[in-house]
Amino acid sequence: MPAAHALIKRPPPPPLFLCAPPASVSQFYDAPLVRMEISYASPSAGDLTYSSSTSSGSSMPNRPVKIIPLQHPDTTSYGSSGGGSSSSSSSSSSSFWSNSLFSGWGSKIRQMTIVDWIGMCFPCFRWIRTYRWREYLQVDLMAGTTVGIMLVPQAMSYAKLAGLEPIYGLYSGFVPIFIYAIFGSSRQLAIGPVALVSLLVSNVLSGIADSSDALYTELAILLALMVGILECIMGLLRLGWLIRFISHSVISGFTTASAIVIALSQAKYFLGYDIERSSEIVPIIKSIISGADEFSWPPFVMGSIILIILQTMKHLGKSRKHLRFLRAMGPLTAVVLGTTFVKIYHPSSITLVGDIPQGLPSFSIPRSFKYAKSLIPTTLLITGVAILESVGIAKALAAKNGYELDSNQELFGLGVANIFGSFFSAYPTTGSFSRSAVNHESGAKSGLSGIVTGIIMGCALLFLTPLFEYIPQCALAAIVISAVISLVDYEEAIFLWRVDKKDFLLWTITSTTTLFLGIEIGVLVGVGVSLAFVIHESANPHIAVLGRLPGTTVYRNIQQYPEAYTYNGIVIVRIDAPIYFANISYIKDRLREYEVVVDKSTRRGPEVERIYFVILEMAPVTYIDSSAVQALKDLHHEYKSRDIQIAISNPNREVLLTLSKSRAVELIGKEWYFVRVHDAVQVCLQHVQSIKEASKTSDPSPEEKPSFFQRFLKQRGEDVLVASLESGSNSPSDSTHSDPQLEPLLFRKP
Numbered sequence: 070m071p072a073a074h075a076l077i078k079r080p081p082p083p084p085l086f087l088c089a090p091p092a093s094v095s096q097f098y099d100a101p102l103v104r105m106e107i108s109y110a111s112p113s114a115g116d117l118t119y120s121s122s123t124s125s126g127s128s129m130p131n132r133p134v135k136i137i138p139l140q141h142p143d144t145t146s147y148g149s150s151g152g153g154s155s156s157s158s159s160s161s162s163s164s165f166w167s168n169s170l171f172s173g174w175g176s177k178i179r180q181m182t183i184v185d186w187i188g189m190c191f192p193c194f195r196w197i198r199t200y201r202w203r204e205y206l207q208v209d210l211m212a213g214t215t216v217g218i219m220l221v222p223q224a225m226s227y228a229k230l231a232g233l234e235p236i237y238g239l240y241s242g243f244v245p246i247f248i249y250a251i252f253g254s255s256r257q258l259a260i261g262p263v264a265l266v267s268l269l270v271s272n273v274l275s276g277i278a279d280s281s282d283a284l285y286t287e288l289a290i291l292l293a294l295m296v297g298i299l300e301c302i303m304g305l306l307r308l309g310w311l312i313r314f315i316s317h318s319v320i321s322g323f324t325t326a327s328a329i330v331i332a333l334s335q336a337k338y339f340l341g342y343d344i345e346r347s348s349e350i351v352p353i354i355k356s357i358i359s360g361a362d363e364f365s366w367p368p369f370v371m372g373s374i375i376l377i378i379l380q381t382m383k384h385l386g387k388s389r390k391h392l393r394f395l396r397a398m399g400p401l402t403a404v405v406l407g408t409t410f411v412k413i414y415h416p417s418s419i420t421l422v423g424d425i426p427q428g429l430p431s432f433s434i435p436r437s438f439k440y441a442k443s444l445i446p447t448t449l450l451i452t453g454v455a456i457l458e459s460v461g462i463a464k465a466l467a468a469k470n471g472y473e474l475d476s477n478q479e480l481f482g483l484g485v486a487n488i489f490g491s492f493f494s495a496y497p498t499t500g501s502f503s504r505s506a507v508n509h510e511s512g513a514k515s516g517l518s519g520i521v522t523g524i525i526m527g528c529a530l531l532f533l534t535p536l537f538e539y540i541p542q543c544a545l546a547a548i549v550i551s552a553v554i555s556l557v558d559y560e561e562a563i564f565l566w567r568v569d570k571k572d573f574l575l576w577t578i579t580s581t582t583t584l585f586l587g588i589e590i591g592v593l594v595g596v597g598v599s600l601a602f603v604i605h606e607s608a609n610p611h612i613a614v615l616g617r618l619p620g621t622t623v624y625r626n627i628q629q630y631p632e633a634y635t636y637n638g639i640v641i642v643r644i645d646a647p648i649y650f651a652n653i654s655y656i657k658d659r660l661r662e663y664e665v666v667v668d669k670s671t672r673r674g675p676e677v678e679r680i681y682f683v684i685l686e687m688a689p690v691t692y693i694d695s696s697a698v699q700a701l702k703d704l705h706h707e708y709k710s711r712d713i714q715i716a717i718s719n720p721n722r723e724v725l726l727t728l729s730k731s732r733a734v735e736l737i738g739k740e741w742y743f744v745r746v747h748d749a750v751q752v753c754l755q756h757v758q759s760i761k762e763a764s765k766t767s768d769p770s771p772e773e774k775p776s777f778f779q780r781f782l783k784q785r786g787e788d789v790l791v792a793s794l795e796s797g798s799n800s801p802s803d804s805t806h807s808d809p810q811l812e813p814l815l816f817r818k819p
Contacts, residue, residue, distance in 0.1 A: 136743065136744070136748035136751065136752065137744040137745060137748060139743060141725065141734065141739060141742070142722065142725055142729055184198075189478070191251060192251075192252060192482065193251050193252075193516050195254075196515040197515075200515060200517075204514075205514040205515060205517070208511070208514055209513055209514055209515055209517040209518040210517075210521055211511055212508050212511035212512055212518040212521075213508075213517065213518035213519065213521020213522045213525070214521060214525060215507060216259050216397065216504050216507055216508050216511070216518065216522045217521065217522040217523075217524075217525025217526060218397060218398065218400075218401045218525070219397045219398075219399075219400050219503075219504055220242050220259070220261055220504060220522060220525075220526065221239070221242075221401070221404075221526065221529050221533075222401060222403065222404045222544075222545065222548055223238075223400055223504070223548060223552065224238035224241060224242040224261060224262050224526075225238045225422065225540070225545055226238070226400075226545040226546070226548045226552075227262035227263065227264055227549065228241070228262060228267070228496075229542070230264060230268060230331065230334070230549055231262075231268075231270040231274075231289065231496060232270070232274060232285060232289075232346070233270075233280070233285075233286060233289055235422055235425055235537065236425050236426050237286065237289070237494060237495070237496055238262050239425075239526060239529060239530055239534075240430045240493060240494045241261060241262045241490060241496050241497075242261040242522075242526045243429070243430065243493070243495075243523060243526045243527055243530065244489055244490050244492075245260055245261065245487065245489065245490035245495055246260060246261065246519050246520070246522055246523035246526065247519075247520065248485055248489045248490070249482055249485075249486040249516075250516040250519040250520050250523070251516075252481065252482040252486065253463075253479060253482035253486065253516065253519075254463070254467075254475060254478045254479050254482060255462075255466060255474060255479060255482075255500075256466075256513065256514065256515045256516055257463075257466040257467075257470065257505060257509045257518075258459065258466060258500045258505050258508075259500065259501050259507070259508045259519065259522065260486060260499060260500050260501065260519075261498050261501060261504065262496070263500075263501045263502075264328075264331055264552055264553050264556070265324060265327055265331075265454060265458075266451055266454060266497050266498070268327055268348070268588070269450055269451055269454070269588060270289055270496055271346065272348040272447075272587070272588050272589075273443075273444065273446075273447040274289060274292075275346050277440060277443060280346075287435065287436050287437045288437055288444065289497075290491050290494055290495065290496060291435040291436070291437055291438065291440070291441065291491070292444050292447065292448065292451070292496065292497055293435075293491040293495055293497045294435045294487070294488060294491035295441060295444055295445070295448045296448050296451050296452055296484075296487050297484045297485065297486070297487030297489075297490070298484065298488065299449070299452045300452055300480050300481070300483050300484030300487065301480075301481055301484035301485060301488065302484075303452065303456075303477075303484075304477045304479075304481030304482075304483075304484055305481060307477045308477075309456055309460065309476050309477050312456040314596075314599065314600060315457065315595075315599060316572065316595075316599040318561075318565060318572040318573075318579070318599070319575060319576075319592075319598075319599050321561045321562075321576055322575070322577065322578070322580035322583065322595060323579050323580070323595060324556045325556065325559070325561075325562075325580050326579070326580040326583035326584045326591060327553075327583060328553040328556035329350065329557065329584065330348055330349075330353070330584065331550075331553045332550045333350065333353045333354070333357070334353065335546035335549050335550055336353075336546075338368060338372065338420070338543045338545070339368055339369050339372040339373070339543055340357065340360070340363075340368070341363065341364060341365025341368045341369065341418060342363035342364070343360070344357055344360060347587075348587045348588045349584070349585060349586065349587050350584045350585060351585060365418050367416050367418045367419055368420070368542075368543040369543075371410065371419060371541060371544070372541075372543035372544070372546060372547050373547075375403045375407060375547040376547040376551060378402065378403065378406070379399045379400070379402075379403055379551040382395040382396065382398065382399040382402065383395075383399055383551065396507060396510075397507045399548075399551070400548045403548055404540055404544055404545075406544070407541040407543070407544030408536070408539045408541070408544075410541075411539050411540075411541055419541050419542075419543065420541070420542045421538065421540065421541060421542065422538060422539075422540045422541075422542065422545070425534040425535075425537045426534065427530070427534045427535065429527060429530055430493040430494045430495075430530075431494075432493060435491050435492075446589060447589075450588075450589070450592060451497050451499070455480070455500070456476075458499065458502070459479070459483060459499045459500030460476045460480060462500050462505050463476075463479050463500060463505075464479075466505065466509055469509070470509075483499060483500070502555070503552055575595065575599060575602065578594060578595065578598055579591060579595030579598070582594040582595065583595070604651070607646065607651060607652060608651045608652045608655060609652065610644060610645055610652050610655070611646065612645065612656065612659050613627075613628065613645065614640065614641065614642060614663060615633070615635075615641040615642070615643050615686060615746065616630070616634050616635045616641070617633055617634055617635070617636075617747075617750070618630060618633050619633075622745075624641060624686070624747070624750075626643070634672065635672050635673075636673055636674035636750065636754055637674045637675055637677050638674065638675065638677040638679070638680060638681045638753075638757040638760070639680070639682045639684065639753050639754065640663050640664065640680050640684070641684045641746060641749075641750065642660060642683065642684065642686065643686040643689065644656060644686070644689065645689045646689065646690070647690060647691050647692035647693065648690055648692070648693045648701075649692065649693070649694040650694060650697065653697045653700040653701075657700060657704055660683060660704065663680075663683075664680050664713070674754055674757060674758075675754075675757050675760075677757060677760060680713060681712065681713060681753075681756065681757055681760060682713065682714050682715075682716060682753040682756065683713060683715050683716070684715075684717075684746060684750065685716070686719060686746050687717055687718060687719060687720040687724060688718070688719040688721070690724055691723070691724075692723065692724070693724050693727050693728070695727075695731070698728065698731045698733055701715075701728075701733055702733055705736060705737055714753075714756075715737055715741065716741045716742075716743065716749040716752070716753060717737065717743070717749075718742075718743045718745060718749045719744060719745065719746070
């Protein structure tokens with residue numbers, strides 16, 4: 070229940086009195102309080118609950134403390150009362166968790182209509198239902214045609230990169246596109262073969278079979294089935310969040326290193342001789358150097374010219390809007406130029422693609438399941454790439470085009486496309502950066518553009534494969550190199566160096582290990598270091614000592630706000646993370662450190678020699694586990710032995726419920742739980758003031774006692790200072806001429 074409602078509907082809590090200090094500090098915490106002669110706390114608002122004050126032999130005016138009453142949760146329904154049985158507690162707890170986990174899903178399902186159900190099962194129904202034929206049809210046809218022209222040569226190039234015949238690249242760009250148009254939720258994502266997945270396929274399969282064997286092709290198709298099944302399972306179970314633990318620095322470093330390896334692996338088509346197939350850069354470079362005597366000029370010259378043309382067209386397409394069609398026409402231009410040159414001059418030193426089967430793929434069930442176990446690591450890696458890249462692209466395109474996209478639904482759509490593709494001789498496919506960008510820039514509005522792309526691929530399979538026989542291998546290699554050059558993300562490395570050296574280190578580690586130790590080891594090392602950073606940050610959370618900003622009731626980090634001041638005898642600590650078993654020891658050590666080490670900020674209030682109160686600001690704490698609760702209890706007992714009291718400010722409902730069920734609230738005392746930091750400071754400061762008075766060994770002599778006129782002037786000075794705080798006009802120069810210990814916590818009412 071909100072605090073404002075509680076003030077209206079609930080009676081105020083028992084009043085808190087200020088009294089003369091007891092003989093010892095440990096007895097003082099349980100004693101009623103009576104207001105002393107000088108108060109450092111004052112009312113905070115007119116409608117807050119009063120902590121009543123009485124005067125004990127003092128003629129000074131009364132200044133009661135007002136605090137917002139904290140509403141403690143009722144734990145009886147959770148079986149945490151003393152007489153509750155363990156079975157009742159267990160059933161109540163399980164009921165609580167089941168309600169919190171499934172209530173959202175249940176309410177969403179109950180509100181769904183038949184149209185919503187159809188849209189969830191077949192996402193294409195969403196854009197079909199709202200399709201504007203006159204506005205969208207032409208741009209979808211143009212976008213689909215553009216991407217199709219771009220995909221045909223790229224598909225053959227990526228198939229060669231994967232170690233497969235070019236026809237399997239065309240197969241992979243045919244059936245999966247139609248399936249994704251039905252089950253995929255993105256309207257602009259262009260799926261099909263991509264360079265990074267092709268490299269992963271080549272890397273794992275080359276260690277099992279030779280690329281010329283039929284087993285190699287069967288395993289590539291089986292890998293598509295396994296990737297599709299895993300993507301569907303993760304999509305249905307909504308497990309896409311697991312990949313969030315992989316840092317973007319890891320992905321950037323991995324793709325940069327992979328792009329370099331891909332480009333070097335295509336050098337054999339430029340140089341005219343075979344080089345070793347490897348995912349490590351050292352064996353590739355050694356192989357290039359050792360075969361230098363077999364270098365051939367014709368393929369190198371042709372490949373270099375085509376690569377320059379591709380890069381020029383890509384640059385013009387990106388930099389000039391009226392020439393953006395050149396970006397999509399680049400691969401087709403490379404193929405046409407290369408084929409034309411070969412048909413005219415018939416150079417014998419330039420290798421060609423060769424014969425490509427004509428016709429659509431036939432239905433077949435993947436085989437060689439006995440190798441499935443060895444393909445599991447690559448399956449996980451390709452699925453991770455699909456989530457991080459494809460889903461990321463799809464969400465960005467959805468935001469640009471003004472519709473919502475469910476990442477788990479998108480993952481399921483990619484999985485179904487791979488499963489159906491594996492039945493028609495396709496190897497793993499996913500979303501493409503370059504083709505998706507071209508599809509979006511061409512104005513695609515719906516999945517119809519993908520269907521048009523699929524139709525073009527089908528036409529190429531039916532009618533154009535005889536023409537593909539004369540495509541030079543170096544032209545396809547130039548297409549691959551041109552595509553992966555943009556994956557070398559050196560700008561990200563520069564950005565990370567400027568912004569976060571730790572992320573730059575992570576980027577460097579991932580890219581270096583991927584280059585020199587291979588793709589699998591590079592990814593494992595990168596993910597491992599990324600998780601180590603996450604665990605380190607979680608186990609060593611940020612903890613700040615808070616101080617009060619002058620003239621306000623706002624408390625902020627004294628390192629960030631040097632003008633903030635603290636109070637003698639009180640430490641205010643904010644814990645900026647959930648508290649659990651892994652970080653509670655670090656938190657306890659820091660609290661002990663704050664108890665001993667005096668901060669350099671300005672200190673006000675009664676002058677005492679040590680810390681008597683530790684206020685924990687728990688607003689950022691979203692969760693606390695049983696280990697942390699037990700450690701908090703131990704810390705309370707440790708503090709009690711040294712006459713230090715813990716006060717807790719602003720815990721959220723779940724944290725307060727956990728503390729209540731563990732009886733930590735009763736142990737520390739309900740009166741030491743506050744809604745605001747300022748409420749806790751007001752109460753603690755009155756206690757520190759009384760402790761200061763208790764430490765006086767004797768009363769001042771009559772000669773030292775101030776006269777009535779002196780007391781009047783002192784009180785008048787306090788009133789003037791309060792007025793200046795209320796107006797916000799107090800300046801550093803003013804504060805230097807006034808006693809900082811006389812500044813009240815809050816504005817005093819007349």
